[in-house]
Amino acid sequence: MNKEDYKNIFVFVEQREGKIQNVGLELLGKARELADNLGQEVYAMFLGHNIKSQANDLIAYGADKVLLVEDESLAVYTTEPYTQAIAQLINDRKPSIVLIGSTTIGRDLGPRVSARVNTGLTADCTKLEINEEDKELWSTRPAFGGNLMATIVCPNHRPQMSTVRPGVMQKMAKDTNRKGEVIDCNINFNKDKFKVKVLETVKKEANIDITEAKVLVSGGRGVANKEGFKKLEALAEVLKGEVSSSRAMVDTGIMDHERQVGQTGKTVRPNLYMACGISGAIQHVAGMESSDYIIAINKDKYAPIMQLADLGIVGDLHKILPLLTEKLQQELKK
Amino acid sequence: MNIVVCIKQVPDTTEVKIDPKTGTLIREGVPSIMNPDDKGGLELALRLKDEFGAKVTVITMGLPQAEAILRESIAMGADRAILLTDRKLGGADTLATSYALSGALKELGYDLVITGRQAIDGDTAQVGPELAEHLDIPQVTYLEDCKFDGNKTLTIKKQLEDGYQMVQVDMPCLVSVLASSYKPRYMTVSGIVECYDKEIEVWNVDNIKVEEEKLGKKGSPTNVKKSFAKAVKGQGEVFEVETEEAVNLIINKLKEKHII
Numbered sequence: 001m002n003k004e005d006y007k008n009i010f011v012f013v014e015q016r017e018g019k020i021q022n023v024g025l026e027l028l029g030k031a032r033e034l035a036d037n038l039g040q041e042v043y044a045m046f047l048g049h050n051i052k053s054q055a056n057d058l059i060a061y062g063a064d065k066v067l068l069v070e071d072e073s074l075a076v077y078t079t080e081p082y083t084q085a086i087a088q089l090i091n092d093r094k095p096s097i098v099l100i101g102s103t104t105i106g107r108d109l110g111p112r113v114s115a116r117v118n119t120g121l122t123a124d125c126t127k128l129e130i131n132e133e134d135k136e137l138w139s140t141r142p143a144f145g146g147n148l149m150a151t152i153v154c155p156n157h158r159p160q161m162s163t164v165r166p167g168v169m170q171k172m173a174k175d176t177n178r179k180g181e182v183i184d185c186n187i188n189f190n191k192d193k194f195k196v197k198v199l200e201t202v203k204k205e206a207n208i209d210i211t212e213a214k215v216l217v218s219g220g221r222g223v224a225n226k227e228g229f230k231k232l233e234a235l236a237e238v239l240k241g242e243v244s245s246s247r248a249m250v251d252t253g254i255m256d257h258e259r260q261v262g263q264t265g266k267t268v269r270p271n272l273y274m275a276c277g278i279s280g281a282i283q284h285v286a287g288m289e290s291s292d293y294i295i296a297i298n299k300d301k302y303a304p305i306m307q308l309a310d311l312g313i314v315g316d317l318h319k320i321l322p323l324l325t326e327k328l329q330q331e332l333k334k
Numbered sequence: 335m336n337i338v339v340c341i342k343q344v345p346d347t348t349e350v351k352i353d354p355k356t357g358t359l360i361r362e363g364v365p366s367i368m369n370p371d372d373k374g375g376l377e378l379a380l381r382l383k384d385e386f387g388a389k390v391t392v393i394t395m396g397l398p399q400a401e402a403i404l405r406e407s408i409a410m411g412a413d414r415a416i417l418l419t420d421r422k423l424g425g426a427d428t429l430a431t432s433y434a435l436s437g438a439l440k441e442l443g444y445d446l447v448i449t450g451r452q453a454i455d456g457d458t459a460q461v462g463p464e465l466a467e468h469l470d471i472p473q474v475t476y477l478e479d480c481k482f483d484g485n486k487t488l489t490i491k492k493q494l495e496d497g498y499q500m501v502q503v504d505m506p507c508l509v510s511v512l513a514s515s516y517k518p519r520y521m522t523v524s525g526i527v528e529c530y531d532k533e534i535e536v537w538n539v540d541n542i543k544v545e546e547e548k549l550g551k552k553g554s555p556t557n558v559k560k561s562f563a564k565a566v567k568g569q570g571e572v573f574e575v576e577t578e579e580a581v582n583l584i585i586n587k588l589k590e591k592h593i594i
Contacts, residue, residue, distance in 0.1 A: 108476070111458075323581045
């Protein structure tokens with residue numbers, strides 16, 4: 001393998017039912033920055049069926065070229081057709097870097113592709129940078145349950161592949177004046193290998209996406225029960241935000257998994273994160289530490305969350321939240 | 335039916351602490367456990383065995399002390415246990431690990447290969463899909479539930495962020511299982527007695543047909559450039575005041591930050 005043969009950054013842009021997933025756009029934004037540093041181009045790999053009309057959006061979000069692959073077998077994600085398509089795009093076009101969103105789909109696809117093209121893959125990165133000295137991709141990720149950060153490199157194989165969780169990178173502002181090219185790509189599928197059949201896809205109703213919220217009122221063990229949860233909801237409503245939670249509340253069944261923040265939940269970066277009755281275990285902190293402003297309310301002044309919060313209030317959330325909600329209502333009426 | 339479950343011994347990361355002075359992990363006194371997702375996978379194997387009859391083999395690649403989780407597996411009901419251990423396997427990343435395991439799997443033979451979704455020390459979720467690729471068999475990850483038709487077809491409920499998917503696949507195949515999908519059974523008394531009688535088979539690279547240059551650190555495309563403790567953000571202000579005053583403090587800050 002000659003490293004010089006590999007250049008440009010490929011981003012896998014995931015769509016579900018034709019809807020482009022935000023993480024793909026976030027990665028285009030990051031790829032743009034890395035590509036500008038290297039003097040290379042950003043390619044979006046866009047796979048699906050009847051999705052062509054959206055390809056130009058990817059240019060508006062930072063892609064120079066869109067590698068469009070359309071096939072019936074790509075309408076709903078399964079491992080093998082997607083792996084064949086991505087592996088062929090990589091083998092034909094030799095990118096230096098490949099980025100994939102760390103969703104349930106990306107985490108199924110990424111390792112299958114990296115093993116097929118025989119290269120390394122770094123999972124769930126929180127930071128991607130081009131090292132100024134060696135011009136290699138340095139990918140930093142949490143390890144040991146978030147207790148430690150590790151910077152991983154892939155020096156002798158190409159492409160350098162990394163996955164990034166949704167919400168970690170920021171997408172560019174949409175610019176419909178950006179120019180780019182959409183390239184239709186043909187894949188030589190080996191359909192004998194398509195062995196997994198999707199019977200049905202069931203969506204949970206009333207989807208809320210806490211990663212999109214500007215304000216999150218988040219509850220932990222200290223919220224205790226459904227009554228406590230209602231106090232969070234009332235405050236979130238006044239602040240035009242959403243309720244989220246630590247793992248403790250999901251395990252007790254008070255909260256839905258889709259509202260969970262942290263290593264096994266979602267990564268969020270709202271303008272305001274209010275941690276109520278959350279101690280701040282490292283697994284939780286990993287999912288919210290990039291929030292712009294953090295307020296913690298906790299009975300325990302030695303709770304780890306107090307170390308992280310911009311404003312820490314030692315006190316009883318069951319008293320503070322209702323009064324805060326009431327006063328905010330008055331305040332906003334003024 | 336031959337089921338092989340790949341398991342890993344991991345430090346219980348919920349017990350890991352950082353030395354605030356040196357910024358390094360304090361490993362002393364941290365218990366080693368069977369990785370929770372793997373244990374869920376073993377439970378699935380044992381349920382299939384209970385219902386349909388199967389030979390359940392567990393395999394782990396690791397240091398000699400990983401024998402503990404193999405004995406635990408036998409005490410839960412596994413039939414055979416393999417410890418793949420060799421200095422040549424040291425320092426392996428996920429690609430080199432999955433390659434070595436694929437060599438062992440080819441020796442063992444299998445209808446169904448089960449892995450955990452991910453291990454709590456690395457959280458990569460890569461070894462399962464990479465192993466499936468080396469074996470050239472289909473994979474279904476994020477398994478929440480699974481029905482076997484008694485012949486060769488599995489109908490699997492697969493977790494997605496926004497719901498789930500029902501998929502169908504024929505064996506041979508690989509599935510990766512979530513800890514929350516199957517509550518592992520306890521070890522039985524007779525199992526605990528038996529697990530000390532039963533032999534743990536210790537394999538090294540001579541037992542598997544693999545290319546040595548693809549093993550261990552040498553065979554790993556990725557390596558760790560550096561590791562470090564997370565930078566602690568500068569501490570903000572902490573107040574211990576009456577409720578009324580606390581509320582005023584919060585409102586003033588929200589105004590100052592233009593959040594309201």
